[in-house]
Amino acid sequence: MTKTISTGYEPMTSIEAITSGLESVGYISTQQISTAVFLALGLRKPILIEGPAGVGKTDLAASLSRWLDVPLLRLQCYEGLDEGKALYEWKYGKQLLYTQLLKEKLNEVVGDEKSLESSLAKLGSFEDLFFSEQFLEARPLLTAMRQSAGSVLLVDEIDKSDEEFEAFLLEVLSDYQVTVPEIGTIKANVPPIVILTSNNVRELGDALKRRCLHLHIGFPDHKREQRIVQARVEGISEDLLNQMVCFVQSVRDLDIKKQPSIAETVDWAKTLLLLHANALDERFVKDTLNVLLKHESDIAAVSGDVPKLVREATNGKPAYAGQITR
Amino acid sequence: MDRQITSFIRALRASDVRVSTGEALDAARAVSVAGYADRTLLKDSLRCTLAKSPDEAITFDELFDSFFAKRNLSSADKSDSDGDASRDSPSGQPDPVELMDSGDEVAIAAALERAADAVDADDIRFSTQIAYYAQQMLKQMGGEKLQERMMQAFDERSEEGEAEAERLIEMRRELTKRARERVQRSYDIFGKGETEQFRNEFAENKKLSAIELSDMARMKVLVARIAKRLAVKHSRRRRKKNRGQLDIRRTMRANAGVDGVPFNVVWRQKKRERPKIVVICDVSGSVARYVRFLLLLLWSMKDVVPDMHAFAFSNKLVEVDDVLEDNPFEHAMDIIIRVAGMGSTDYGQAWSDLKKDHEALVDRRTTIIVLGDGRSNYDDPRTDLFRGCASRAKRTIWLNPEPLAAWGTGDSEIPRYRPYCSTMSHVATLRDLERAVDDVLSAYS
Numbered sequence: 001m002t003k004t005i006s007t008g009y010e011p012m013t014s015i016e017a018i019t020s021g022l023e024s025v026g027y028i029s030t031q032q033i034s035t036a037v038f039l040a041l042g043l044r045k046p047i048l049i050e051g052p053a054g055v056g057k058t059d060l061a062a063s064l065s066r067w068l069d070v071p072l073l074r075l076q077c078y079e080g081l082d083e084g085k086a087l088y089e090w091k092y093g094k095q096l097l098y099t100q101l102l103k104e105k106l107n108e109v110v111g112d113e114k115s116l117e118s119s120l121a122k123l124g125s126f127e128d129l130f131f132s133e134q135f136l137e138a139r140p141l142l143t144a145m146r147q148s149a150g151s152v153l154l155v156d157e158i159d160k161s162d163e164e165f166e167a168f169l170l171e172v173l174s175d176y177q178v179t180v181p182e183i184g185t186i187k188a189n190v191p192p193i194v195i196l197t198s199n200n201v202r203e204l205g206d207a208l209k210r211r212c213l214h215l216h217i218g219f220p221d222h223k224r225e226q227r228i229v230q231a232r233v234e235g236i237s238e239d240l241l242n243q244m245v246c247f248v249q250s251v252r253d254l255d256i257k258k259q260p261s262i263a264e265t266v267d268w269a270k271t272l273l274l275l276h277a278n279a280l281d282e283r284f285v286k287d288t289l290n291v292l293l294k295h296e297s298d299i300a301a302v303s304g305d306v307p308k309l310v311r312e313a314t315n316g317k318p319a320y321a322g323q324i325t326r
Numbered sequence: 327m328d329r330q331i332t333s334f335i336r337a338l339r340a341s342d343v344r345v346s347t348g349e350a351l352d353a354a355r356a357v358s359v360a361g362y363a364d365r366t367l368l369k370d371s372l373r374c375t376l377a378k379s380p381d382e383a384i385t386f387d388e389l390f391d392s393f394f395a396k397r398n399l400s401s402a403d404k405s406d407s408d409g410d411a412s413r414d415s416p417s418g419q420p421d422p423v424e425l426m427d428s429g430d431e432v433a434i435a436a437a438l439e440r441a442a443d444a445v446d447a448d449d450i451r452f453s454t455q456i457a458y459y460a461q462q463m464l465k466q467m468g469g470e471k472l473q474e475r476m477m478q479a480f481d482e483r484s485e486e487g488e489a490e491a492e493r494l495i496e497m498r499r500e501l502t503k504r505a506r507e508r509v510q511r512s513y514d515i516f517g518k519g520e521t522e523q524f525r526n527e528f529a530e531n532k533k534l535s536a537i538e539l540s541d542m543a544r545m546k547v548l549v550a551r552i553a554k555r556l557a558v559k560h561s562r563r564r565r566k567k568n569r570g571q572l573d574i575r576r577t578m579r580a581n582a583g584v585d586g587v588p589f590n591v592v593w594r595q596k597k598r599e600r601p602k603i604v605v606i607c608d609v610s611g612s613v614a615r616y617v618r619f620l621l622l623l624l625w626s627m628k629d630v631v632p633d634m635h636a637f638a639f640s641n642k643l644v645e646v647d648d649v650l651e652d653n654p655f656e657h658a659m660d661i662i663i664r665v666a667g668m669g670s671t672d673y674g675q676a677w678s679d680l681k682k683d684h685e686a687l688v689d690r691r692t693t694i695i696v697l698g699d700g701r702s703n704y705d706d707p708r709t710d711l712f713r714g715c716a717s718r719a720k721r722t723i724w725l726n727p728e729p730l731a732a733w734g735t736g737d738s739e740i741p742r743y744r745p746y747c748s749t750m751s752h753v754a755t756l757r758d759l760e761r762a763v764d765d766v767l768s769a770y771s
Contacts (some may be wrong), residue, residue, distance in 0.1 A: 032370050092589075202558070210348055
């Protein structure tokens with residue numbers, strides 16, 4: 001058993017609690033994942049999740065927010081993403097519109113003043129009006145800081161953003177506060193749970209890596225994959241489930257361009273269910289292979305092996321059953 | 327901070343996992359949250375804080391297992407308290423004979439552990455030091471006493487004495503063996519990584535022509551690492567937004583519909599050229615070895631520089647993009663040499679083929695890399711064609727495996743090509759290649 005900690009997020013008191021909590025919203029966790037989440041809370045650090053596409057990186061954040069019942073704020077990164085899109089922006093158009101309207105009233109405002117100095121002073125008193133909350137467009141980072149009950153902040157595909165943005169993000173994440181010069185400092189009441197995901201498009205900077213906990217989510221083993229599909233696809237029969245997971249697991253061992261991930265397994269399960277398949281058979285598999293594999297050459301490569309793989313999958317346990325994730 | 331953790335972090339660093347002080351502190355905090363009791367939990371929490379890439383995670387897993395396997399031999403608390411007690415006691419060392427006779431494995435292991443600590447066995451760097459450290463440990467454990475008793479037994483000159491001596495010799499051998507095993511473990515954890523680093527450094531600076539076949543595997547890893555390093559350096563900074571500089575012309579145009587009131591502002595952007603590389607390799611016997619490494623390096627960077635074209639020639643110029651694309655590298659190299667490597671070298675022919683068939687490839691954002699010794703068998707070097715190509719390109723880089731002193735000797739046409747190249751440099755080692763490619767890519771930032 002581990003120590004219990006208080007974090008501002010009530011239910012997350014131990015690793016076991018995290019695992020079962022996530023399961024209650026349909027996310028099948030592993031010890032590694034739960035440990036990382038637990039430590040993230042204990043150490044107040046962001047989690048950086050790496051791993052192939054479709055293994056549940058983004059879903060972890062979504063599940064956490066669902067389970068804890070706090071808002072999920074998502075910041076999708078892309079090349080050229082900057083502060084204005086991530087933190088806050090002044091509603092420039094609105095400001096401009098208001099000044100245009102005020103232009104008409106200018107005479108009324110400064111009407112009585114005789115000297116230039118006094119009219120400037122009078123105008124100056126309106127300045128703050130234009131840089132107030134009313135004209136502030138909060139973006140995900142600022143919104144996350146403002147949540148009084150905490151939130152889950154998902155910074156998706158951080159590797160797609162630029163280096164400068166990475167540095168800026170670090171600054172925000174290091175003390176969970178944001179300074180808007182015209183308004184003041186906004187500090188998070190309960191620091192958000194921050195989850196960053198990366199698909200390894202580029203190597204991340206050392207500074208960012210240093211400040212995060214690292215979690216690598218790989219393809220699941222047979223048992224976990226089976227549980228995941230079960231949680232996601234209702235009404236799938238035990239037999240079919242077992243067989244198709246067997247099949248997918250052995251497809252991953254083949255030499256193909258893109259290995260099918262959990263998302264694809266789930267899609268495939270849904271497809272098979274839709275076709276009223278009770279058990280895996282060659283024809284079904286061949287017809288639906290395009291759900292599982294996304295490259296023409298991969299489909300061609302696997303097609304030849306389908307009879308063998310289906311036989312293996314339907315003849316009970318394959319040789320590698322229980323073999324662990326790579 | 328906990329000694330076990332610091333020691334483990336040192337082991338990680340020795341195995342090429344970079345751990346900063348901040349991360350070390352995080353690891354300690356993680357341990358204080360997670361505790362030592364559950365081993366998988368300990369492993370998971372340490373991995374979270376210390377391993378920062380899949381590669382490092384693999385290293386971490388291996389090291390964690392061997393490191394904490396070693397520690398478990400003597401449960402940490404016990405060896406510590408024992409250690410202090412014996413160090414304080416006036417006799418200093420326990421009697422090794424008594425110790426071995428007692429057959430108490432835990433005590434023996436603890437004694438070994440203490441001796442290893444005393445001689446700093448964890449500082450070991452090279453496998454050749456194992457015997458030395460084992461000797462030191464034996465000494466620390468009271469090897470001299472053992473020796474004395476052995477001599478005494480011999481001196482008795484009786485049958486029992488001899489038998490006793492035999493027994494002691496056997497004991498000594500056993501103890502040495504164990505000490506060696508202990509040092510070997512230290513070496514596996516702390517030394518191997520450093521030795522490996524040392525070898526890598528050596529290999530990077532070794533002449534490429536002198537690389538032996540047995541070293542190819544290591545070189546491949548090294549090249550991959552260099553490629554990654556360069557890719558990291560050059561794949562970032564792709565587009566630079568020049569915020570703060572208003573593009574007045576485009577802003578006015580964008581707001582013409584709202585009476586020129588600038589609702590939509592357009593900022594200036596800095597354009598950055600994408601690199602385009604045309605690499606032309608002389609694959610005649612003398613240069614082929616270098617070509618192997620250059621192409622391996624460049625092709626590992628295909629993700630960063632998608633616009634890359636490779637040609638090989640000895641006389642006829644052959645485009646080899648497809649060969650490199652479709653085959654595993656080693657195999658591709660053999661094909662290239664078979665297709666292009668026969669015949670006597672003729673640079674003039676290569677240039678005219680380039681002009682005839684691939685002229686469109688060379689434009690103002692192209693960098694031409696030529697790898698060759700410029701030995702053209704006294705044929706016409708066609709410097710006119712070369713000059714034409716070079717002047718169309720952004721830059722022309724000539725890499726020459728021959729040392730400076732040999733340029734221009736015999737049939738080398740290097741001095742005649744040199745005026746048209748942006749740079750012409752001598753490449754002999756992996757380092758040189760890295761520098762050359764770095765230079766090429768830097769010109770695009």
